[in-house]
Amino acid sequence: MVALSILLAITGGVLMSIQSPTNTELSKYVGNCQAACMSFGGGLLILLIASIIDGGGSIEMLTRAQPWMLCGGFYGAALVLVVTFAAPALGIALTLTLMMLGQLVMGTIVDWLGLFHTAVITITPLRIAGCLITTVGIILVYVGKKQQGGSKSSQKSAAVLLSIISFGAGCLGSIQTPSNAALADLVGTIESSCMNFVVGTVALLIVTLVINKGKLNKITGVGVKPWMLLGGLYGSCAVFFNIVIVPYIGVVLITVGTMLGQLVGALVIDSKGLLRSPKIKLNLWRIIGVIIIGVGVTLVSIAKMNV
Numbered sequence: 001m002v003a004l005s006i007l008l009a010i011t012g013g014v015l016m017s018i019q020s021p022t023n024t025e026l027s028k029y030v031g032n033c034q035a036a037c038m039s040f041g042g043g044l045l046i047l048l049i050a051s052i053i054d055g056g057g058s059i060e061m062l063t064r065a066q067p068w069m070l071c072g073g074f075y076g077a078a079l080v081l082v083v084t085f086a087a088p089a090l091g092i093a094l095t096l097t098l099m100m101l102g103q104l105v106m107g108t109i110v111d112w113l114g115l116f117h118t119a120v121i122t123i124t125p126l127r128i129a130g131c132l133i134t135t136v137g138i139i140l141v142y143v144g145k146k147q148q149g150g151s152k153s154s155q156k157s158a159a160v161l162l163s164i165i166s167f168g169a170g171c172l173g174s175i176q177t178p179s180n181a182a183l184a185d186l187v188g189t190i191e192s193s194c195m196n197f198v199v200g201t202v203a204l205l206i207v208t209l210v211i212n213k214g215k216l217n218k219i220t221g222v223g224v225k226p227w228m229l230l231g232g233l234y235g236s237c238a239v240f241f242n243i244v245i246v247p248y249i250g251v252v253l254i255t256v257g258t259m260l261g262q263l264v265g266a267l268v269i270d271s272k273g274l275l276r277s278p279k280i281k282l283n284l285w286r287i288i289g290v291i292i293i294g295v296g297v298t299l300v301s302i303a304k305m306n307v
Helices: 002-028 032-054 061-063 070-089 092-113 127-146 153-187 188-211 231-272 284-306
Strands: none
Touching: 002 032, 002 070, 002 092, 002 231, 002 284, 032 070, 032 188, 032 231, 032 284, 061 153, 070 092, 070 153, 070 188, 070 231, 092 127, 092 153, 092 231, 127 284, 153 188, 231 284
């Protein structure tokens, strides 16, 4: 069961990497915010069905939740929205690896300070080394992308800004996890995931309506394909996999498996130009960079597991 659980964690990561270009392509027809909102809404529908079937939670305990426990959806919405904006310019691999670094760095700070009701975990040299190694890997992935050809100074400035924003979104992602976990202790795991998607969907819907002056763009028309509407399915499946396998392999191995799955999936999508994403050829720099990132993520996770 352990081997199957690790495989499901990696599969969840691959699905998350597929979600990014799917939402990005949909955004070309309905806008970035509405595409992210539709992705969250689709995931919410699937999780609501799962919650009804499971029926094991205590949603009535929601009244006892502290406000910060309900903010996981905001952080998740920011992640999805940033990927939709950044992936076309940076590529799936670079966008996701920058987010991973943000998650690792902020996750280390959260553990160190014991924030959001988490246990205090001392920062060790191994964790620091893991973060630094991951940074080196991301630099190599960026260098590998840069080798594909030059770009205008304005595009370089935009790429730097999007890189910073992607890193920041990753930091929010690391805050999302303990927020959802604390809520799950009150209402149940699937119910917590549902609330996460409810909050994210509502937040993105409000932003979409403000940007579109109270209107939603139609999703019918020439060019819109059914596969562009599956972003929510991928995200909810990844969440469901984690719910099922966490008793067997724990959060640390799930994190490693998910990130490795994201790395492999993103690299394949970039190199093949799948799902209409910009094609970024696979070269030695990018391969070495991804391998190094995998090593860095593993070191950080092992360090956390051994404390």
